[in-house]
Amino acid sequence: MAGTDIGSVTVNWIGLWTIIRREISRLLRVPIQAFVAPWISALMFIFIFGYVVGSRIATIGGHKYLEFVLPGILMMSIVNAAFLQATSQVYFQRFMKYVEEALVAPLSYAEMIVGTLAAVVFRTAATVIGILVIAAVFGGVKVVSIPEFLFWVVIVSGIFGLLGIAIGLWAQNFEQLTVLNIFFITPLSFVGGVFNTVSMLPPWLRWLAWGNPFFYFINGLRHSMIGFNEAPEPLGAVLSLTLLVILSVGVWRLFSVGYGLRE
Amino acid sequence: MLPALCVTNLRKVYRGGTVAVDGLSLTVEEGDFFGFLGPNGAGKSTTIHCITGIATVTSGKIEVFGVDAVKDYRKARALVGLSPQEFNVDVFATPVQIVDWMGGYFGIPAAERKKRIDELMERFDLTAHVKKPFRALSGGLKRRVILARALIHKPKLLILDEPTAGVDVELRIDLWRYLSELNRDGTTILLTTHYLEEVERLCRNIAIVARGKIVRQGPKEDFLATGGIEGAYLAATGAKPDHIGAGAA
Numbered sequence: 001m002a003g004t005d006i007g008s009v010t011v012n013w014i015g016l017w018t019i020i021r022r023e024i025s026r027l028l029r030v031p032i033q034a035f036v037a038p039w040i041s042a043l044m045f046i047f048i049f050g051y052v053v054g055s056r057i058a059t060i061g062g063h064k065y066l067e068f069v070l071p072g073i074l075m076m077s078i079v080n081a082a083f084l085q086a087t088s089q090v091y092f093q094r095f096m097k098y099v100e101e102a103l104v105a106p107l108s109y110a111e112m113i114v115g116t117l118a119a120v121v122f123r124t125a126a127t128v129i130g131i132l133v134i135a136a137v138f139g140g141v142k143v144v145s146i147p148e149f150l151f152w153v154v155i156v157s158g159i160f161g162l163l164g165i166a167i168g169l170w171a172q173n174f175e176q177l178t179v180l181n182i183f184f185i186t187p188l189s190f191v192g193g194v195f196n197t198v199s200m201l202p203p204w205l206r207w208l209a210w211g212n213p214f215f216y217f218i219n220g221l222r223h224s225m226i227g228f229n230e231a232p233e234p235l236g237a238v239l240s241l242t243l244l245v246i247l248s249v250g251v252w253r254l255f256s257v258g259y260g261l262r263e
Numbered sequence: 264m265l266p267a268l269c270v271t272n273l274r275k276v277y278r279g280g281t282v283a284v285d286g287l288s289l290t291v292e293e294g295d296f297f298g299f300l301g302p303n304g305a306g307k308s309t310t311i312h313c314i315t316g317i318a319t320v321t322s323g324k325i326e327v328f329g330v331d332a333v334k335d336y337r338k339a340r341a342l343v344g345l346s347p348q349e350f351n352v353d354v355f356a357t358p359v360q361i362v363d364w365m366g367g368y369f370g371i372p373a374a375e376r377k378k379r380i381d382e383l384m385e386r387f388d389l390t391a392h393v394k395k396p397f398r399a400l401s402g403g404l405k406r407r408v409i410l411a412r413a414l415i416h417k418p419k420l421l422i423l424d425e426p427t428a429g430v431d432v433e434l435r436i437d438l439w440r441y442l443s444e445l446n447r448d449g450t451t452i453l454l455t456t457h458y459l460e461e462v463e464r465l466c467r468n469i470a471i472v473a474r475g476k477i478v479r480q481g482p483k484e485d486f487l488a489t490g491g492i493e494g495a496y497l498a499a500t501g502a503k504p505d506h507i508g509a510g511a512a
Contacts, residue, residue, distance in 0.1 A: 010337075012337075013370075014367055014370045014371065014372060015367060015368045015370050017367065018364055018367025019368075021367075022360075022364050022367075025360070026353070026355075029355060096351075096354065097349065098352050098353045100317050100347065100351040101351065101352070101364065101365055101368065101412075102368060103317050104315045104316055104317065104340060104343070104345050105340055105365065105368035105369055106336075106338070106340040106341040106368075106369060106370065107337070107368055108337060257319075258319045262316070262317060262318055262319045263277065263309075263312055263317060263318035263319070
């Protein structure tokens, strides 16, 4: 086996790359579902909310409404792309039993998890690039800090990729794959400040925004794109990194006990 | 010389409490062609799944060429090739992709992998079918792809779980010849099958498993000297030949 020793751990680089290129090849078999659907969805949001409605709304914090709403639309798309990619990758492998190909091979749990997350980042990046191109047509693209922008894209992809892996391992049918998305991800992302600032919410509802992780994700991405924020960005970054670490440990633990993977 | 496979007191209890393997011990010497027989549900596939990492081990020890298959699982996996009973593949992928991905998982560099895939496609008469999705192949061709996948990394221990189930006579004979060659070249083979003729023709040592335990084990000659493999199988598993005959009718 070709590999590199890192301390006492050998990394199977070819195996890791194979997990990634295999998943990319699966994605390229369903390009409409994987890429075109989120682009069209984002186009509709940008056109209706950003362009049609936005042209009748005064600026928010000195920014055009399209510029304000774009980071929220992007974040919704990142979350959906990351979560759907991870759940479908893991669940399809289990459903069709070809997860056994990885189980009988000399791949570590870390390689399997990192490989899955790399495919998540690939799909998310393709989704983001497509949406930025669409938004550029409407003149709404601004990125004031590229490193900060990349930080939020990668961190949120990682969080929802890991969450998607856990759901993909847990689900026993296709219905269960959608549970988290319907009851948690979509409602929280809508009240997390995609289309509005927290100050626009009725006072009794503002607490919901402050306790909502999506608010910090959207706020962080919005700050990286237009420099506008409603919460201290370091707080959001620390919370997100903490969530990422907790989920990483949790998913590694699921792999190490074979939850949903081994008989 | 270390045995190719040493299973000691293996026990596997599934989540619902079903005991699939109950204190099974088994040794397969390096270079052996070993027949692992037993009725459906006896624990053969579960034992194989524990050896290869598809199933977790409840208790007991498994060593592959002296490497602990649980504690040092990556080293152990690199030594084993598995052709499973079920087609556990991405059915939309082509034979080349399926074999290539497995080679990649085993860390084989691209150029070496390509050469090996070409050899295997030719060896298993798959060259004309390399661009077809797996789901479009006949049962016999699917079985060949699974075998090619198991052999991509030239395993020292090859485990075949009913490799000739559902294949035509020509492929079965061709496969027997190929497996004999592989074994002659040094690959240790563990074979499970319901075709006793196959065992008689290929294997040197045999173990019979029933209700999760080994009920008889020894050289093939011992089985042949005491009424043949079929008689020994029926006696060891407690099945009645007339019952089997009635079932077949």
